[in-house]
Amino acid sequence: MKKLFKGADGRPGSAVDEEKALAKALKRLADGEQKCKAVMAWSRKLPKDIMMFKGSVQRLATALQSDVPTAGAQLSRLLATLEAYAAMQGPTGGLGADDKLVTSSIGAAALSMTRGGADAAGARSPWARLRSKTPAADAREKASGTSIAPVELRAARLATVELEGMLALSAERSAVDPQSRIVLAANLGAAAQIYLERLDIAFPGDSGWYIGRADDVATEPGGSITVSDLLDARVDLVDLLTLPKGYLAVLDGGGVVSVLGARDEELWKAPEAAAAAPQPAPSATATEPAAAAPTT
């Protein structure tokens, strides 16, 4: 059945106008069908392109999430190390020269509040027993050949008062070469309480420092790391590491527990550590195997 469409004036439109409208509608239909095909084609292709795009920018995303914060933290540590060294410079000229003794007066007030050395002068600290746990020079030298990854110590980072106290602890400071090595006890990361003892140089490149477990577990030396590597992880130890030969410091989760001088006199005692000071104990017998993983 043929239908005639009428215009606004009530009269049927001309055949020419209807043909034009039909042509226009057919063109729009063809355009629509083409767009529909294009949408279907892109809906198949676009997810692949997006995946390729994501793959291409993933490295940058990882770098921004991980590497950039790491770089910032490394710069902060370097800055803190430099500031700590700068703060140690005393009237004799600072730590620029090798093994130069320097004087520091920073933190004297803090030291006077917390150190226990003045009234305990001459008394042998019970922590002195730890010296017997330190391996002999030949054992430390042997262990120094095994480079290990920096160990995450459970000892708390030193608080400001302790940092200042370390500076004021000794008039004499003995700088350490950042590339010199520190011998560590095996399984040091498992120890809740550790000690750092500065000894005679045992081998070329030795810093003189040994870090051992202060608990009753006897361990073999597990390997060595550079001073620089230790400070990268624990810049708060920078002042402690310049204490001269013979000094011994005990650290735990609360910070510095005690610092002994060369004659085993207690120069620093944490206020709450007095009650927790160890009694002289029989020598430890349990020996743990070296578990440190060698690095390159």
Added chain:
Amino acid sequence: MGVYEGRGQLAKGIKELLSRWAETKGDWDDSVSQNFEKRFLIMLEMDVRSATSAMDSMAQILAAVRRDCSDDSTG
């Protein structure tokens, strides 16, 4: 933000970072700074280049999608 704007900001950011680093190297140029540059900055620059190249490609793809799929009568 469009892809082009993001690409522009990224390129501007890395350019400024490398410019600051060049200034820094004037005062700090030793093995530590060289290791830092090698480990972080050179890698980051390469990653940014790769990302900006990918963003260029994606911008072209999105332009083609708009051209092929948009309704011409409304545009």
